[in-house]
Structures are given as C-alpha cells and as structure tokens.
Amino acid sequence: MNSVKSTWKRLNKALGRSGMLSLAFLVVVLLAAVLAPLVAPADPNQSSLLDAYAGPSGAHLLGADGIGRDLLSRLIFGARTSLLGPALIVGVSLLIGIPLALLASWYGGWVDGVVARVFDLVYALPGLLLAVLTVALFGPGLTPAVVALSIAYIPFLARIVRAAARQQRVSPYVDALAVQGFGMLRITVRHILRNIAPVVVGQAAIAFGYALLDLASLSYLGLAVQAPTPDWGVMVSDSDAMLKGYWLQVLAPGVLIVLTVLALTVLGARISGEKPPGYLRRRPAKAVAAEKNRTTVGAAA
Amino acid sequence: MTAPLLELAGLTVDIATEDGGSRTLLDGVDLTLAPGEALGLVGESGSGKSMTVRAITRLLPRTATAAGAVRFEGEDVLTMGAGRLRGYRDSGVGLVFQDPRAHINPTRKIGAFLIEALVGNRKVPKREALARAAKVLAEVGIDDPQRRLRQYPHEVSGGMLQRVMIASVLLAEPRLILADEPTTALDVTIQREVVGILDRLRRERGMGMVFITHDLDLALAVCGRVAVMYAGRIVELRSADTLHERAAHPYTLGLLGSRPSIDARVERLTAIPGRPVSAFESGPGCAFAPRCSFATAACETTPPTLTEFDGGLVRCLRVEEIHAARTEVKA
Numbered sequence: 001m002n003s004v005k006s007t008w009k010r011l012n013k014a015l016g017r018s019g020m021l022s023l024a025f026l027v028v029v030l031l032a033a034v035l036a037p038l039v040a041p042a043d044p045n046q047s048s049l050l051d052a053y054a055g056p057s058g059a060h061l062l063g064a065d066g067i068g069r070d071l072l073s074r075l076i077f078g079a080r081t082s083l084l085g086p087a088l089i090v091g092v093s094l095l096i097g098i099p100l101a102l103l104a105s106w107y108g109g110w111v112d113g114v115v116a117r118v119f120d121l122v123y124a125l126p127g128l129l130l131a132v133l134t135v136a137l138f139g140p141g142l143t144p145a146v147v148a149l150s151i152a153y154i155p156f157l158a159r160i161v162r163a164a165a166r167q168q169r170v171s172p173y174v175d176a177l178a179v180q181g182f183g184m185l186r187i188t189v190r191h192i193l194r195n196i197a198p199v200v201v202g203q204a205a206i207a208f209g210y211a212l213l214d215l216a217s218l219s220y221l222g223l224a225v226q227a228p229t230p231d232w233g234v235m236v237s238d239s240d241a242m243l244k245g246y247w248l249q250v251l252a253p254g255v256l257i258v259l260t261v262l263a264l265t266v267l268g269a270r271i272s273g274e275k276p277p278g279y280l281r282r283r284p285a286k287a288v289a290a291e292k293n294r295t296t297v298g299a300a301a
Numbered sequence: 302m303t304a305p306l307l308e309l310a311g312l313t314v315d316i317a318t319e320d321g322g323s324r325t326l327l328d329g330v331d332l333t334l335a336p337g338e339a340l341g342l343v344g345e346s347g348s349g350k351s352m353t354v355r356a357i358t359r360l361l362p363r364t365a366t367a368a369g370a371v372r373f374e375g376e377d378v379l380t381m382g383a384g385r386l387r388g389y390r391d392s393g394v395g396l397v398f399q400d401p402r403a404h405i406n407p408t409r410k411i412g413a414f415l416i417e418a419l420v421g422n423r424k425v426p427k428r429e430a431l432a433r434a435a436k437v438l439a440e441v442g443i444d445d446p447q448r449r450l451r452q453y454p455h456e457v458s459g460g461m462l463q464r465v466m467i468a469s470v471l472l473a474e475p476r477l478i479l480a481d482e483p484t485t486a487l488d489v490t491i492q493r494e495v496v497g498i499l500d501r502l503r504r505e506r507g508m509g510m511v512f513i514t515h516d517l518d519l520a521l522a523v524c525g526r527v528a529v530m531y532a533g534r535i536v537e538l539r540s541a542d543t544l545h546e547r548a549a550h551p552y553t554l555g556l557l558g559s560r561p562s563i564d565a566r567v568e569r570l571t572a573i574p575g576r577p578v579s580a581f582e583s584g585p586g587c588a589f590a591p592r593c594s595f596a597t598a599a600c601e602t603t604p605p606t607l608t609e610f611d612g613g614l615v616r617c618l619r620v621e622e623i624h625a626a627r628t629e630v631k632a
Binding site: 108109171172173175176177178179180181182183186191194195 | 358360363383387388389390391393394395396398400403404405407408409417418421469473483632
C-alpha cells in the first residue's frame with residue numbers, strides 16, 4: 001500500500017505533469033487495443049449500407065464510414081495494428097542494434113569504425129524508400145513493411161546507444177570492474193546498458209512515434225496494412241469521405257495518431273532526462289523571491 | 302628464499318602519440334615482491350607509479366605497449382590469455398583505487414557492488430555472499446553494515462566509500478593487493494585510519510601489497526621496503542627502516558629534506574628545484590640531473606644503472622662521492 005503510493009510519487013516526480021498525462025493517455029490507448037473485443041460497441045468490419053456516412057448518434061457514437069461500419073469500433077480495433085507494427089519495428093531494431101552498439105563501444109578501434117560506418121550507411125537510406133523497395137520486391141503487406149522499417153530504424157536507436165555506451169566505457173568504474181575479473185558480457189550488459197537504460201528507453205519511445213507515422217504513411221499509400229483491416233493510417237487515407245465532406249472520418253484517426261506520437265515523444269523525452277519546457281522559468285520562482293529578500297535586507301543594512 | 306609473488310623484469314611501457322611517435326612512460330622497471338611482503342612505491346606525479354600498477358593488472362590504455370615481463374607466481378601477466386587474465390584479476394590481484402567515488406558504479410547499491418564478484422565469478426549463494434560482505438564491512442570499521450549494504454555510494458562519505466572499496470578487495474581474498482594512493486582523496490584525519498585498517502587486515506591475511514603513494518613517510522610506516530621512482534625508473538630501493546639514515550640518491554635525499562619538520566621552526570621549507578619530468582622528456586643521461594645539486598657534466602650524458610650500495614639499490618653515478626661527502630659533514 002505504502003510502496004504503491006511512493007512509487008506513484010516517484011513516477012510523478014520523474015515524469016512531471018505532461019509526462020504523467022502522456023503516460024495516462026498511452027495506457028488508455030493500450031488498454032483499448034488489448035481489450036478491443038470487450039470495449040468496442042460493434043464489430044469493426046460489420047457493414048450496414050443503411051448507415052453509410054451516418055453522423056454521430058446513439059447507435060454509432062462517432063458515426064459510421066462509407067459502407068456503414070462503426071467508426072469508434074474501427075478506431076479501437078485499429079489501435080491494435082497501429083501499435084503492434086511500431087512495437088515490432090522498435091523491438092527488432094533494438095534487438096539487433098543494442099548488441100552491435102555495445103560491441104562497438106567495448107572494443108573500439110576498427111570494430112567500432114566498421115559498425116559506426118554501417119550505421120551511417122543505413123541511416124543515409126530513407127526508411128520509407130527502403131520500405132517501398134521491399135514492398136516492390138515482396139508485395140504489399142504489414143510484414144515486409146515492418147521488416148524494412150526495422151532495418152531502417154536500427155541506426156536511429158543504435159547510434160544513441162553507441163554514443164552513450166562509449167561515454168560509460170571510459171568511466172573509471174568500468175576499469176575497476178575489469179580488474180575485478182569481470183568479462184565484457186557482464187560489464188556491458190549488467191553495468192553499462194543498465195546505466196544508459198533511460199537514454200535507450202527514451203529514444204525507443206520517440207522512435208515508436210516515428211515508426212507509427214511511417215507505417216501510417218505506408219498504409220496511406222496502400223503498401224502496408226490492407227483493407228478491410230482497421231488501421232489509423234488506412235482510415236486517414238479515406239479520401240472518399242474527405243471529398244464528400246465527412247471530416248470526422250478522417251480527423252478522428254488523424255487526431256489519435258498525432259496524440260499518440262505526441263504522448264510518446266513527451267514521455268520519451270522525460271524518461272531520457274529532458275526537463276519539461278518552462279522548467280527553468282517555473283522552478284527558480286522561489287529562488288528569485290529569496291534573492292529579492294536578500295537584496296532588500298542588504299539595502300536596509 | 303621463497304619464490305616471489307610478483308616479479309617485474311625490465312618492464313617498459315610506451316604510449317603512442319597522435320603524430321605517430323611514441324613516448325616512454327616506464328623504462329626498465331625491475332621489482333620483486335615476496336608473498337606477504339609490503340612494498341612502497343614512492344614518487345611525484347608522472348613518475349610512473351600508477352602506470353606500474355596499471356601494467357601489473359594489464360589495464361593499460363589502448364595506445365600503450367608493454368615490454369619486459371610482469372610475472373605473478375611465475376606466470377607472465379602480459380601474455381596471459383583472456384580466461385587466465387580474468388582468473389588472475391578475480392582471485393590473484395585486488396586493486397584499491399585512489400578515488401572510490403569514480404571507481405564504483407554509482408547506480409548500484411553497495412551490497413550489489415560487494416557481492417558481485419562472489420556471486421558472479423565464484424557462484425557463492427547470494428545470501429551467504431551478503432553475510433560475508435557484512436562481516437568484512439564490520440572488519441573495516443563500518444557501523445551498521447546491514448544498513449550500508451542497502452545504501453547507494455552517493456549516500457556515504459568518501460572515507461567510508463574507500464573502506465567499502467578495501468572491503469571489496471578483501472572479500473575477493475587476493476594474494477596481492479595493489480593500493481594506488483588509497484588515501485589521497487580523503488581527509489587527513491581519515492587517512493591514518495584507512496591506512497591502518499588496510500595494513501592490519503593485509504597482515505592478518507598474509508597478502509602481499511604494493512602501496513603507491515607520494516607520501517614517503519606513509520610508505521615508510523606500512524611497508525617493509527620502499528622503491529623511489531623518478532621519470533619512469535626506480536632510482537632507489539631499500540628497506541624502510543634504513544631509508545632515513547642510509548638514503549643515498551640525491552632525489553631521495555631531496556624528498557626526505559622537503560618534508561616539514563615539527564621539531565624545528567623554519568622560515569622557508571626546502572624544496573627540490575624545478576619540476577618533475579616524465580621518462581620521455583629526460584635526456585640521454587640521468588633523468589634527475591637537471592634538478593640535482595650534485596650533477597656534473599657526466600650526469601647529463603651517461604645514464605646511471607641501478608647498482609648495489611650500502612645495503613640497497615641506487616641509480617646514481619656519483620653515489621659514492623656524495624656519500625663520502627655527507628659522512629664527512631656529519632663527522
């Protein structure tokens with residue numbers, strides 16, 4: 001009981017108000033995605049032509065799309081593909097990128113040179129272009145898009161890991177661990193990686209947001225998620241609805257994408273230790289007042 | 302005579318420079334240490350004391366190359382395979398660093414730091430390792446060890462953290478302890494206590510020790526023999542009891558003379574003129590010649606060798622003349 005409370009307090013302190021808000025939003029979206037069959041009011045793929053382009057009502061809280069599918073339900077189920085894709089992309093790139101980055105930073109020299117240049121090379125390839133190329137080779141679908149973006153995202157994450165790990169590598173405590181007889185694996189994984197974890201997690205959250213946008217773009221182009229699977233990116237691309245003036249059809253998934261990316265970016269920045277905007281302005285208020293006091297006292301004396 | 306625990310034979314360390322050249326940091330260091338013996342390594346900054354310790358643990362910078370041999374119980378450390386090296390570092394040698402704050406991972410609790418080697422390398426059950434850690438913490442004079450085990454390094458003072466580091470070395474029960482200026486970062490009042498603990502526990506366990514310091518008196522207090530280093534070379538080596546009376550090298554004499562005395566009040570403290578040089582800065586002759594008040598033209602050109610003199614080893618061309626002159630003055 002007490003520990004729950006203190007954990008909550010520490011979390012609150014570490015993330016700040018904007019970070020907590022972002023976390024809350026993401027938890028809601030994640031719960032909706034996991035519990036979609038329970039919370040969605042209707043079957044996302046059940047069409048009813050009588051309800052085509054129906055406005056918000058008791059039957060359809062956010063209205064229905066062009067073939068009468070419930071918009072809210074499609075948004076809720078869409079959260080599944082929209083979150084799963086980026087999660088896979090970030091997960092796979094971390095799985096490949098972290099070991100490479102740790103190896104490079106540990107051995108330095110030519111090992112580091114080769115790994116760093118390979119990262120630079122992949123970094124120079126636009127991720128979307130790589131994805132389009134993969135789709136051209138293997139046909140459209142979520143899997144080729146995820147594979148291509150996973151590769152494209154490796155340097156985005158691994159370069160940060162490498163830089164942070166290099167900084168730890170030259171710390172005296174790493175030498176001290178080596179003299180205690182510990183090997184490379186133990187020192188890099190249990191000490192270095194652990195100490196740079198906030199940076200890695202923060203960068204991963206930011207990458208997650210970008211990956212979500214990239215997948216949405218690909219789906220928008222018809223290259224990743226295929227109809228009728230509900231997906232936010234696909235729903236934004238429903239140009240038919242837009243042209244006919246049913247803006248809510250397009251705006252709702254668009255807002256969800258923007259909010260999710262925003263929440264992830266804010267959360268990622270907080271986790272990696274960046275202070276919220278206004279931190280410097282807000283914090284010293286007391287100090288400023290104290291200083292004022294001191295000057296008056298000084299003047300009086 | 303028993304086989305030496307540690308033997309340095311012609312240990313030379315060069316470090317590559319940016320422009321493709323190389324600089325000599327250690328130049329032919331010969332030392333032997335018997336099991337259970339304590340040896341002091343004394344010198345100014347840049348004299349090569351710390352580089353010697355780094356070479357003994359093979360913890361040299363990437364750009365450095367070592368020649369000669371560092372034999373631990375007869376086996377050359379410099380050519381050991383990775384597995385042997387880890388074993389040697391785990392149970393053969395323990396290193397007490399100068400600045401414990403920098404050499405202990407700040408994000409892990411003291412307990413985790415202390416038991417990692419036992420649990421990770423020697424597969425001691427965690428509960429038993431913690432019990433042993435608490436026992437050793439008590440031995441190094443830390444109150445309430447159970448509480449300390451749960452604290453982070455930033456929660457304790459520098460003196461206590463240095464004791465934690467000494468405890469971590471004692472826990473590993475190495476045959477050789479290297480103490481690299483273990484008290485330099487501490488308050489003077491704590492220094493004596495920490496050195497006392499290190500000395501006592503080392504004796505109880507029969508561990509050999511190389512004690513590095515720039516404080517000659519400290520070295521004389523805890524070591525059986527003292528080696529004085531200058532510019533990457535040993536210039537004098539003799540037993541601690543006789544160093545005061547029989548010191549023969551001008552540099553050692555300078556070090557002894559530059560200590561302020563509490564018996565006499567002086568207007569000005571004596572100091573060795575000039576600044577210490579590194580091995581690569583020294584000329585072809587004696588590295589100390591530019592600062593030496595006894596130096597002659599020959600000292601500038603002829604490198605002296607470490608030769609036996611008056612029960613010790615001295616690296617000085619004019620050692621006999623200087624000795625004769627000094628005895629004359631005394632008499």
